[in-house]
Amino acid sequence: MIRFEDVSKHYDNHTALRKVSFSVERGEMVFITGPSGSGKSTLLKLIYLSERADEGSVFVSGWEINTMRDSDVPVLRRKIGVVYQEFRLLYNMSVFENVAIALRIRGVDEREVKARVFDSLKIVNLRHKSDNYPHALSGGEQQRIAIARAIVAEPILILADEPTGNVDPDTSAGIIRTFKEINARGATILIATHNRELFRDTGKRTLKLDFGNFVGEGIG
Amino acid sequence: MIRFEDVSKHYDNHTALRKVSFSVERGEMVFITGPSGSGKSTLLKLIYLSERADEGSVFVSGWEINTMRDSDVPVLRRKIGVVYQEFRLLYNMSVFENVAIALRIRGVDEREVKARVFDSLKIVNLRHKSDNYPHALSGGEQQRIAIARAIVAEPILILADEPTGNVDPDTSAGIIRTFKEINARGATILIATHNRELFRDTGKRTLKLDFGNFVGEGIG
Amino acid sequence: MSLPYSFRVAISSLLHEKWINFLSMLTMAIGLLFTAITLLTVYNIDLMTKKLPEKFSIMLYLKDSLAREEIDTLIEGIRQDPSVDRVFFIPKDEAFRELKATLRNTEYILDGLGENPLPNSIEIKLKAQLLGPESVKKLTAKLKEQAGISEIEYGEKFLASLHSVRKGMNTIGLVFLIVLSTGMIFICYSTVKILFYRKDEEIKTYKLLGATKGFIRTPFLIEGAVIGTGGGLISCITLVSLYYTFIFKLSQTFPLLNSMYFPVELFLALPAAGLLLGIAGAIIAIGRIRY
Amino acid sequence: MSLPYSFRVAISSLLHEKWINFLSMLTMAIGLLFTAITLLTVYNIDLMTKKLPEKFSIMLYLKDSLAREEIDTLIEGIRQDPSVDRVFFIPKDEAFRELKATLRNTEYILDGLGENPLPNSIEIKLKAQLLGPESVKKLTAKLKEQAGISEIEYGEKFLASLHSVRKGMNTIGLVFLIVLSTGMIFICYSTVKILFYRKDEEIKTYKLLGATKGFIRTPFLIEGAVIGTGGGLISCITLVSLYYTFIFKLSQTFPLLNSMYFPVELFLALPAAGLLLGIAGAIIAIGRIRY
Ligand SMILES: Nc1ncnc2c1ncn2[C@@H]1O[C@H](COP(=O)(O)OP(=O)(O)OP(=O)(O)O)[C@@H](O)[C@H]1O
C-alpha cells in the first residue's frame, strides 16, 4: 500500500527526513513514533502530498505519487482519510457539516449523508454536539470531530497524526478500538503518536523515528 | 491563592461546571484531570477571566475576580502565565517575538528581554528555532513555545491546559520537571491534563472532574 | 457536487460573517454608484454639446440684382449638397425688422434711413454630424463660385471654438470615465480580494480533503455574486433616490437639468454589473488553485 | 510599552502580508484621488462662474442736456455706493464708433444718418461678491431718482440666468463633493475594516496575555497610518502625473484648461488626509477593546 524508497525532505533550514525507506502492506495498521520534531508529521504529509519529497520515491497503491500531476492530487486525497495534528476544522460550519464535507467531496448521495454522518459522530460520542460550531467545543471534542471526518467516508487508507493528544485515556482506548475495527474491515491505517499507551499490547508494528532517521522497529 | 465557591458555568446549551468548590494554596502544584469535555479548560478560563462564572465566586490572590472591573482584567492576567490548549501563538511573529511578547506586555526592560527569552527557549529545547515562524514548527514544538511564553515572565501563577498533548514522554517529563522547579521557587501551578503519566509519582494533589462536577481528589 | 449544496454553504458563510459582508456590499455599491454617475454626466455633457451645432449657420448675402427665380435655383442647388440640412431664404424686409428688434430702444438710429439698406440673404444650416471646419470650408469655396452672391459670412471663430469645446469635453469626459471606472472596478475587486484573503486556510483545508477545484470555487463565486449583486442593487436604489431628491427638485429652479437624460437601462445594468464584478472579483481573488 | 517596539511590530506585520496591504493602499489611493479630483473640479467650476459677473454691467443713458460737471458729480455719487466696483463714462462719439464696429460690413446703414443719434452713457461694474438681482434692483432704484438720466439698462435676464447657473452649479458641485467624499472616506474606512477583520484572533490573544489597550492598539494604528499615508502619497503622485499627461497636454489645444487652478496645498494635503483616514479607520476598525 505504501512504500518509501530513500526519501528525504528538506525544509528551508532543516532536514526533516533523511533517506527513509519502509513499506506498509495493504490492510496493515502501523504506528509511527518518535520525539517531538523527529519528522512524523512530515512523513504523513508526504503521503497525502501536502509536501513533496525532495529525494527518493513515495509509492501509494502502486502510484509513484511524488511526481504525480497536480490534477491527480485530489483523486489521491479522496482515497485517504486524514486526522490532522492541528485538526483543520472549518470554523464557520456546524459540526455536522464538518463531518459531512468528507462525503460531499466524494459525491456521496445526499440521502445517505445524514445517516453516515450521525453514525460517525456516534462512534466518537459526539452525536449530541452535531449542531454546535467547532469553537464551542472542547479541545478533545474538536479532535474527535476530526477523527469522525477522517473515517466517515470509509477510505482505504487512514492517516492519523497524534489523534489522541487531547483526549483522556478511556476515550483514547475507544478511538484505537475503532481504528482496529476499521482496519479489520480492510483499511490500511498509519498512526503517528508518542503516546506509548496507544500501541502497547496492540500487537501492531511500530516504526521509531529520530531526527529524521528510522532508529527502530518493534511490535507494540 | 485560588478559591472556587459553588461556581457554575453555563454555555448556551450546556452546563460546563456545576457548583464547583475547591481551593489551591499559594505555592501549591495541583493537577486537574477528567475526561474530554468535563470542564477542565472552562475551569482555567474562569481563573484568567476568558469566561466569567454564572454563579458563585472565584477568588485569586484574595480578589473576587468574577465581578472584577474590565480595567483590572489585564492587571490580573499579567500576574498569570497561561499555556492555552490551542497554543494561541502569534503566527506573523518569529518564535523569539512570540516568547518576548510576554515580557514586553509587562514592560520588562529591553536589555533584559533577549537573555530571558533565550533562557526560556533553552528550557524547552528550542533555542535553535528562535528565528523560525510558528507555522514552520512541528505540533510539539509549537506547544513548547507556548510553554516558554507562559514561564518567561516568572508569573506567580501558571495555568497549563493540556501542556504535553503533542510531545513525547521524555519531553513531557522534562516539562513537568521544569514546572516543579518553578513551583519550588514559589509559583503556584495548576495543570489540566488527562495524561496520567504526568502526575503519577509526583506526590502532588490531583482533582478529578466529570461532567462539570468534582468526583474525586488524590495524590499523584 | 450539487449546486444546492454550494448555495447552502455560500449562504451560511455569508450569514456567518454578515457585517463584514454587508460592508463589502456597501463598498461595491459606492464603486458602482460613482461609475454610473460619471457615465451619466459624461453622456449628458455629450448630448448637450451635440445640440450646440444647431446654433451654427452660414449666411449668404445676395446681390439686389438677383431675380426671384434665380434665387430659387440657387437655393435648390444648395439643397443638393450632402452636408446641408436646411436652407432658409430671408427677404431684406424681414432682415430689417429683425435689425430693428435687435437695436430695441435705440431703433431711432434707423429712423434717419429712408430706404432699407439691407440685402436679401440665405441662411444655411448644416447637418450636425458633418459639421466641422473642413466641411464648411469646402461648401463655402463651392458657393463662392456661384454668381449673385455678394458676401458669405459664418462664425469662423464660433465654429472653431465649438469644435474644440466638443473635442475637449469629450476627451476629458472619456479620460475621466476610463480613469474612474478603472478605479471603481479596482475597488470592487480589491474589496472581494481583501474579504477573501482570510479564507486562505479554509481553501487549504478543502484542498487537503481532496475537493475538486469546482467544489472549492463554487461557494466563493456564489458569495462574490451575492455581494456584487447586492452592491449593484444598493447603488441602483441610491441612484434613483439621489435623482428624486436632487435632480428632480433642482430642475424646478434650474431648468437646464430638465433636459438631462436618465436611461432606464443604466439602472437595470447596475445589479448586472455588480454580479459580473462580484464573480470576476471572486475568481481573481481565489486565484489559480494549485495542489 | 516602548514606541519603537510598536513600530517594529507594525512594520513586520505590514511586510508579512505585503500584497494585501499594498492592495489596501491602492484602494485608499483611489478613494483619495477621486475626492481630490472632485474637489478640484468643483473648485474650478466655482472659480469660472465667479469670473462670469465681470461681463455684467449697468448702462445709464444720459440726457444730452447734462453738462460735463454734472456728469462728473453723478459719477462721483455712483462711486460712493458700496456695491459699485468701477464706473466708466462713455462719450456719445465713442459709442457711435463702437456701433459702427458692431455693424461691420453693414455699417453703410449708418451712412444715411447725418448726426450721431446716440446719447452719452455711463457703464457701472458691480463688485462680484455683491452681484445679485436684489442688489442691482436697489442700486437702480436709487439711480432712477437722479436727474439727468434718460434710461437705465441692464441685462435682467442675463443676470437672472447667471445667478441661477451659479447657484445650480454650486449646489450640484457641493452635493457631488459631499456624496463623493463621503463615499470615498467610507471606502477607505471599509478597506481598513475588512483588512483588520481577520486580526480578531490576534487581538484576542493579546488581550488574554494581559496587554493594555494602548499596547494592542498602537501597532494597528501605525499600520493604518502607514497604509493611509502610502495611499495618500500614491494618489498625490497619480494626480501630478494625470495633470502632466492630460491637463497639461490638452491645454495646448484647449486653452480653457489653462486657467485651471491646481493648488499645491491640495497635493500636500493628500498624504496628510490619508494619514488621518488610516488612523481613524484603524481606530474604528479595532473598535472598543473590552476585556
Ligand atoms: N463556547 C462554548 N459554547 C458552548 N459550549 C461550550 C463552549 N465551550 C465549551 N463548551 C462545552 O463545555 C464542555 C466543557 O468544555 P471544556 O473545554 O471545559 O472541556 P475540557 O475538560 O477542557 O475538555 P478537553 O479535555 O476535551 O479539552 C464541553 O462539552 C464543551 O462542548
Ligand SMILES: Nc1ncnc2c1ncn2[C@@H]1O[C@H](COP(=O)(O)OP(=O)(O)OP(=O)(O)O)[C@@H](O)[C@H]1O
Ligand atoms: N514548513 C516548515 N519549514 C521549516 N521547518 C519545518 C517546517 N515544518 C516542519 N519543520 C521542521 O521539521 C521538523 C519535523 O517536523 P514534524 O512536524 O514532521 O515533526 P513531528 O515529528 O510531527 O513532531 P511533533 O511530534 O512535535 O508533531 C521539525 O523540527 C520542524 O521544526
Ligand SMILES: [Mg+2]
Ligand atoms: Mg507532528
Ligand SMILES: [Mg+2]
Ligand atoms: Mg480542554
